[in-house]
Amino acid sequence: MPKVISANRLADGIVVYAGRDGSWPERLSQAKIFASKAEAEAGLLVAQNDAKRNLVVEPVVVEVTQDASGLRAVTLREAIRALGPTIDFLPRPHAFAPDANWAPAKAAKQTTHAVLRIPRSADARENDPREHELLSTTDFPQEIAR
Amino acid sequence: MYRYDEFDKSFVAARVAQFRDQVARRLEGDLDEEQFRPLRLMNGVYLQLHAYMLRIAIPYGTLSPRQLRKLAFIARRYDKGYGHFTTRQNIQFNWPALKDCPDILNELAEVEMHAIQTSGNCIRNVTADQFAGACADEIEDPRPYAEILRQWSSLHPEYSFLPRKFKIAVNGAAKDRAAIRVHDIGYQIVKNAKGEVGFAVYVGGGLGRTPLVGHKIRDFLPNADLLAYTNAILRIYNLEGRRDNKFKARIKILVHEKGADVIRAEVEAEFTNHRDDALALPQDEIDRIRAYFAPPALPARATTSIAFEKRKANDFAFARFAAQNVVAHKTPGYGIVTISLKPIGGIPGDASAETMETIADLAEEFSAVEVRVTHEQNLVLPHVALDDLPAVFDRLAGQGLATANAGLVTDIISCPGLDYCGLATARSIPVAQRISERFGNGARAREIGELKINISGCINACGHHHVGHIGILGLEKAGSEAYQITLGGSADETCNVGAITGRSFSSDEIVNAIETVVDTYLKFRAGAAEDFLAAYRRIGMEPFKEALYGRE
Numbered sequence: 001m002p003k004v005i006s007a008n009r010l011a012d013g014i015v016v017y018a019g020r021d022g023s024w025p026e027r028l029s030q031a032k033i034f035a036s037k038a039e040a041e042a043g044l045l046v047a048q049n050d051a052k053r054n055l056v057v058e059p060v061v062v063e064v065t066q067d068a069s070g071l072r073a074v075t076l077r078e079a080i081r082a083l084g085p086t087i088d089f090l091p092r093p094h095a096f097a098p099d100a101n102w103a104p105a106k107a108a109k110q111t112t113h114a115v116l117r118i119p120r121s122a123d124a125r126e127n128d129p130r131e132h133e134l135l136s137t138t139d140f141p142q143e144i145a146r
Numbered sequence: 147m148y149r150y151d152e153f154d155k156s157f158v159a160a161r162v163a164q165f166r167d168q169v170a171r172r173l174e175g176d177l178d179e180e181q182f183r184p185l186r187l188m189n190g191v192y193l194q195l196h197a198y199m200l201r202i203a204i205p206y207g208t209l210s211p212r213q214l215r216k217l218a219f220i221a222r223r224y225d226k227g228y229g230h231f232t233t234r235q236n237i238q239f240n241w242p243a244l245k246d247c248p249d250i251l252n253e254l255a256e257v258e259m260h261a262i263q264t265s266g267n268c269i270r271n272v273t274a275d276q277f278a279g280a281c282a283d284e285i286e287d288p289r290p291y292a293e294i295l296r297q298w299s300s301l302h303p304e305y306s307f308l309p310r311k312f313k314i315a316v317n318g319a320a321k322d323r324a325a326i327r328v329h330d331i332g333y334q335i336v337k338n339a340k341g342e343v344g345f346a347v348y349v350g351g352g353l354g355r356t357p358l359v360g361h362k363i364r365d366f367l368p369n370a371d372l373l374a375y376t377n378a379i380l381r382i383y384n385l386e387g388r389r390d391n392k393f394k395a396r397i398k399i400l401v402h403e404k405g406a407d408v409i410r411a412e413v414e415a416e417f418t419n420h421r422d423d424a425l426a427l428p429q430d431e432i433d434r435i436r437a438y439f440a441p442p443a444l445p446a447r448a449t450t451s452i453a454f455e456k457r458k459a460n461d462f463a464f465a466r467f468a469a470q471n472v473v474a475h476k477t478p479g480y481g482i483v484t485i486s487l488k489p490i491g492g493i494p495g496d497a498s499a500e501t502m503e504t505i506a507d508l509a510e511e512f513s514a515v516e517v518r519v520t521h522e523q524n525l526v527l528p529h530v531a532l533d534d535l536p537a538v539f540d541r542l543a544g545q546g547l548a549t550a551n552a553g554l555v556t557d558i559i560s561c562p563g564l565d566y567c568g569l570a571t572a573r574s575i576p577v578a579q580r581i582s583e584r585f586g587n588g589a590r591a592r593e594i595g596e597l598k599i600n601i602s603g604c605i606n607a608c609g610h611h612h613v614g615h616i617g618i619l620g621l622e623k624a625g626s627e628a629y630q631i632t633l634g635g636s637a638d639e640t641c642n643v644g645a646i647t648g649r650s651f652s653s654d655e656i657v658n659a660i661e662t663v664v665d666t667y668l669k670f671r672a673g674a675a676e677d678f679l680a681a682y683r684r685i686g687m688e689p690f691k692e693a694l695y696g697r698e
Binding site: 010015052053075076077 | 172173174175178179193194195196197198226227228240243244245493496498499500501564565566573575576579622625626627
């Protein structure tokens with residue numbers, strides 16, 4: 001099974017992957033692929049050096065699968081690390097300007113309550129313009145796309 | 147509420163400066179991760195799946211609007227616009243950068259907050275009844291004692307390297323809303339025959355992988371001896387608690403292995419030998435701290451509010467909110483309002499910066515400048531005039547914060563689970579959301595009545611699943627999420643650890659399984675007045691087992 005190396009960036013903790021050019025990109029798709037256990041172990045030694053250089057924290061080998069659509073983490077834990085929380089966790093921008101006059105009944109339709117509601121039928125976040133990398137459930141391995 | 151004096155201020159400022167230096171040394175490479183990890187943990191900074199997490203202490207769950215606005219500011223400036231209120235009445239931010247943490251702690255210090263002892267093997271944030279100082283059934287406000295414990299235990303040199311973490315809760319009302327019997331030490335305020343106030347002392351409760359209910363080791367401890375007795379318990383634990391096995395290191399294991407009678411005798415001996423030490427609390431010191439928690443000067447009001455009654459009669463949504471989320475205040479004409487952070491389908495305990503600001507505004511205008519955090523992950527306005535309740539309700543409803551489900555099936559306690567937590571074995575939040583959507587908050591939820599569902603994403607039990615009337619524990623089974631159900635748990639004065647129903651359920655099956663449990667309750671209950679827990683205690687596990695698994 002192919003493998004990649006993942007860690008968290010020291011300064012901000014964000015999930016990163018050992019890249020093909022020695023950098024630590026944030027996307028699994030940009031990770032360097034190690035075909036065998038021996039290669040991954042050699043890669044891990046290099047990564048541990050980057051940990052000593054205070055770039056990243058706790059590098060580990062992560063098993064992935066590769067198909068036409070790209071790389072996928074095998075375990076649910078690593079899929080969540082790669083793709084972010086499976087929940088619609090970000091509050092949306094406030095629906096009205098702070099100084100605008102508002103009527104409660106109207107505002108109720110599009111504020112925090114609506115924000116925190118997750119339509120289960122659409123766990124999907126396609127075309128979501130928000131800053132964090134959020135992908136639809138179709139990007140999750142079949143067995144975890146609940 | 148308590149205000150920092152000069153000592154507190156300089157103490158917290160020194161701590162921020164120290165941590166700033168430690169973070170700088172880490173980023174520059176003078177400290178490696180192994181050296182730095184215990185330092186960051188002592189300041190509430192964890193490394194989770196996606197980022198660092200900062201856990202901020204909210205002592206005994208009491209917040210001022212100013213503090214809540216600061217948390218909103220931090221959410222916006224340093225995080226992704228929200229925070230998560232926890233089962234220890236604390237708040238966690240899920241996305242702070244390590245390099246920003248000293249600045250965040252500095253911001254917090256400005257409003258007399260910190261993250262000290264929110265992690266590590268020390269005495270953690272002391273929790274208390276969220277209705278403290280307001281509820282009608284209170285013997286005495288527990289918060290002055292919680293504050294005394296906080297001051298005494300902060301960076302206590304003898305107790306900074308305990309075998310394991312140590313959690314204390316203090317409850318002051320007849321009803322236990324602080325879950326004291328699942329704490330390392332639980333103090334229940336009581337009055338003796340002479341009318342003196344003191345504590346019944348419970349030791350050795352806890353959840354996690356070995357859930358145990360605490361044992362009462364003393365019926366009455368004079369309040370002056372609070373620290374001396376706590377000290378005696380901690381000394382015994384510090385000496386005898388197991389350091390050879392992390393999973394057996396909590397005091398509950400010591401009490402379980404040696405027996406409560408042996409521990410009682412040891413604690414009493416230690417206490418008697420050191421009773422005259424400097425730890426006896428002078429009455430004037432108790433009074434000094436108590437003065438910070440003096441009840442607010444609430445203007446006198448008629449017991450019956452015409453505005454409140456009128457709105458109740460004409461507005462079903464308001465009437466429901468009043469019935470479900472408002473409880474009696476000790477002052478006539480006032481109520482205690484629970485603001486549910488569990489909108490239907492929402493993330494339990496999450497609050498956006500806007501939500502925090504709305505609630506801060508309401509507290510300032512309508513609740514004597516006070517907010518409380520509950521261990522059930524909701525917020526509370528403790529002192530609201532019934533006359534003002536229509537206005538408060540409208541403002542909450544305008545922000546989607548008027549879900550009338552406090553104590554109902556959708557008021558679910560949930561840990562962050564595998565969506566955030568590095569220790570989790572399964573997700574909890576999505577399960578909570580799906581259950582919430584399944585039951586909704588209409589006639590069906592009302593029919594079901596009081597029902598506590600608690601969900602944990604691993605055996606560490608941060609979601610308190612063992613003491614949910616229905617508990618759900620997320621596990622990993624052959625690479626997939628699996629959920630075990632427990633029934634009959636309770637965290638109140640009738641504290642009980644739930645019993646496992648049987649084999650676990652897949653993520654696909656779990657919501658149906660919970661519905662089966664609820665339907666079984668509805669089928670067998672003696673009437674609408676018999677809530678889930680009472681029915682379970684009467685009919686036992688069998689009917690539920692049969693409904694879930696058939697005659698396997």
